[in-house]
Amino acid sequence: MEPISIFLISILACLGSGCANDVADDVSASSYASVSGQSAQMGPKMDVNLPDKVYFEFDNFDLGDDAMDTLEQYIRFAKRAKAIRLEGHCDERGTREYNLALGEKRAQSVKEFLIVNGISSSKIDVVSYGEERPDRLGSSESAYKANRRVEISLY
Amino acid sequence: MISRKILENLTYNFLQIDMSLKLFFISIFLFSLSIFSNITIEISRGTEEPPRIAVVPFLYDDQSISNLLTNQISDNLSLFGEFEIIANSDLIAFPSSPEDFFYNDWKILDIDYVVAGFISLEEDTSKYIVNYFLFDIRQGRNLLNGTARSSADSLVLSSHKMSNRIYKQITGVDGIFTTKLMYILNPEKDKYQLNICDINGDNEITLFDSPEPIMSPDWSPDGEKISYVSFENGNSEIFIQDLSSGKRNSLRRYPGINSAPVWSPNGNYLAFVSSRSGNPDVYLFDLKTEKISRITAHYGIDTEPSFSANGRKLLFTSNRSGTPQLYEVSLITRKISRITFDGNYNARGRYFPDGKNIVFVHRSEGKFHISIKRLGKSGLKMLTETTLDESPSVSPNNNFIIYATKDAENGYLAGISLDGLAKFKIPSKIGAIREPVWSPFLN
Numbered sequence: 001m002e003p004i005s006i007f008l009i010s011i012l013a014c015l016g017s018g019c020a021n022d023v024a025d026d027v028s029a030s031s032y033a034s035v036s037g038q039s040a041q042m043g044p045k046m047d048v049n050l051p052d053k054v055y056f057e058f059d060n061f062d063l064g065d066d067a068m069d070t071l072e073q074y075i076r077f078a079k080r081a082k083a084i085r086l087e088g089h090c091d092e093r094g095t096r097e098y099n100l101a102l103g104e105k106r107a108q109s110v111k112e113f114l115i116v117n118g119i120s121s122s123k124i125d126v127v128s129y130g131e132e133r134p135d136r137l138g139s140s141e142s143a144y145k146a147n148r149r150v151e152i153s154l155y
Numbered sequence: 156m157i158s159r160k161i162l163e164n165l166t167y168n169f170l171q172i173d174m175s176l177k178l179f180f181i182s183i184f185l186f187s188l189s190i191f192s193n194i195t196i197e198i199s200r201g202t203e204e205p206p207r208i209a210v211v212p213f214l215y216d217d218q219s220i221s222n223l224l225t226n227q228i229s230d231n232l233s234l235f236g237e238f239e240i241i242a243n244s245d246l247i248a249f250p251s252s253p254e255d256f257f258y259n260d261w262k263i264l265d266i267d268y269v270v271a272g273f274i275s276l277e278e279d280t281s282k283y284i285v286n287y288f289l290f291d292i293r294q295g296r297n298l299l300n301g302t303a304r305s306s307a308d309s310l311v312l313s314s315h316k317m318s319n320r321i322y323k324q325i326t327g328v329d330g331i332f333t334t335k336l337m338y339i340l341n342p343e344k345d346k347y348q349l350n351i352c353d354i355n356g357d358n359e360i361t362l363f364d365s366p367e368p369i370m371s372p373d374w375s376p377d378g379e380k381i382s383y384v385s386f387e388n389g390n391s392e393i394f395i396q397d398l399s400s401g402k403r404n405s406l407r408r409y410p411g412i413n414s415a416p417v418w419s420p421n422g423n424y425l426a427f428v429s430s431r432s433g434n435p436d437v438y439l440f441d442l443k444t445e446k447i448s449r450i451t452a453h454y455g456i457d458t459e460p461s462f463s464a465n466g467r468k469l470l471f472t473s474n475r476s477g478t479p480q481l482y483e484v485s486l487i488t489r490k491i492s493r494i495t496f497d498g499n500y501n502a503r504g505r506y507f508p509d510g511k512n513i514v515f516v517h518r519s520e521g522k523f524h525i526s527i528k529r530l531g532k533s534g535l536k537m538l539t540e541t542t543l544d545e546s547p548s549v550s551p552n553n554n555f556i557i558y559a560t561k562d563a564e565n566g567y568l569a570g571i572s573l574d575g576l577a578k579f580k581i582p583s584k585i586g587a588i589r590e591p592v593w594s595p596f597l598n
Binding site: 020021022023024027028031032033036038040059094095100104105126127132133138139 | 288289296297298299300301302303304305306308309312313316317320324351360361362363364365366367368370371385386387388389390391396397398399400401403410411412414415428430434435456458459472474478479500502503516518523543545546561563564590597
């Protein structure tokens with residue numbers, strides 16, 4: 001196509017019913033780098049032969065009787081442990097970041113129970129995974145119940 | 156120039172005879188692409204009587220180049236059901252410029268618009284120059300004369316740019332065909348990816364992958380950086396990653412959760428959530444000075460901040476009333492006002508780019524739906540019908556919302572147009588896909 005003829009056509013089109021919009025783009029694609037992360041390393045756990053999870057109600061972080069029964073058995077081991085890691089988790093209902101906050105509240109409830117029972121707060125590490133690491137997959141009530149938990153690890 | 160034109164015409168005549176065979180090969184090619192891509196788009200419903208548009212294969216001696224461009228433009232314009240594409244087999248003429256375009260040829264097809272064009276190769280740079288034209292048949296007008304210049308490896312992007320121009324010229328709304336979607340993919344247990352893809356699901360790229368969870372991705376307003384939360388060091392930690400270099404920086408990590416980073420519209424701040432004071436509150440991180448200022452201070456959960464379009468307000472979720480509700484805080488006066496009053500779960504709000512509306516997750520009868528609300532007005536409108544809808548993100552032209560939802564087992568992405576006419580689904584062939592974020596307009 002000769003530029004001059006396009007120009008003439010454009011002029012004619014303009015005379016007829018208003019100008020066409022002229023646009024020009026110089027296109028070049030962006031490049032994207034890909035990065036890999038590593039796995040978080042934890043030391044070997046203390047073997048205490050106790051249930052390693054306590055459970056919660058929906059959108060709630062209060063310790064129930066069952067949870068307190070479990071935690072009471074932990075006290076004597078927790079006193080000997082060098083470090084205690086409490087991981088708070090939620091079921092999949094509700095928004096992710098809110099659940100991350102809720103998971104932390106659950107782990108803090110456990111931490112407070114341990115502190116009240118004489119465990120030093122300095123050796124307790126509280127982590128929340130929100131709903132990111134379900135213990136059981138699926139959208140059933142039983143899966144939800146299994147996932148609303150705090151996992152206790154002694155080191 | 157003239158001799159090439161003759162050559163193109165000769166080749167073109169030959170190709171027209173050969174067209175059906177060529178189209179067969181092209182369709183095989185596209186089919187194989189969609190097999191390798193993890194994501195496919197399924198449109199459930201188009202607009203009612205969408206405008207009819209023909210995209211005439213652009214004149215060029217290499218028909219594979221021409222078809223690559225025109226097929227992509229056709230796919231774009233029909234992606235959300237906003238246009239009905241006239242099949243190539245129904246075309247009655249193959250114009251390539253205003254010079255050989257006759258409106259009367261097209262009137263009998265009951266057609267609204269025609270896109271036509273021709274391609275040439277710039278010899279010294281080996282770049283393709285695409286001249287393309289948009290014709291309005293009803294008005295008998297040439298609406299758009301465009302040129303796009305690109306190397307061979309940018310032809311698809313070039314077709315997206317052309318689609319943007321055509322879309323804008325017809326609808327008056329900015330096209331989103333060069334924008335991208337970012338999301339978290341969880342292909343299997345203990346494997347997490349932060350990916351981006353074109354809005355049609357093509358060109359999926361992994362930006363970051365980790366054996367530990369990744370969450371809360373967001374784009375910088377210039378589209379050159381992203382932020383997200385990674386658990387790679389054993390706790391939630393906020394990272395900023397440069398997209399082209401892959402260079403990553405961690406925000407200073409404090410005990411407790413470090414989450415929900417979002418960029419201010421001017422790109423100078425990140426709002427984020429930290430529980431360093433003992434419970435989750437919203438903070439601002441100044442990216443230049445690295446200074447941190449606390450925005451909320453309440454013993455309840457304050458989280459999920461989002462900047463208003465002018466950067467003067469934050470929307471956030473707080474359970475200070477006893478249930479999660481949305482609040483606004485002025486970054487100038489620090490005055491906090493409650494926004495939502497309907498029901499007992501309203502969370503993860505985002506402002507629309509127009510600044511007048513918000514989109515958020517609302518629980519009704521135990522089900523979580525994407526809902527919208529006009530600021531300053533009472534009530535809300537639920538947009539979705541599935542039960543576990545979350546993480547809404549608005550397209551930069553205000554027209555679409557993409558969100559995450561779930562069927563029996565796996566998470567997938569779904570979208571809806573604000574007029575409610577187009578709905579689309581982006582399932583993943585591998586594992587769960589969630590937390591979609593629509594990119595800003597990209598250059």
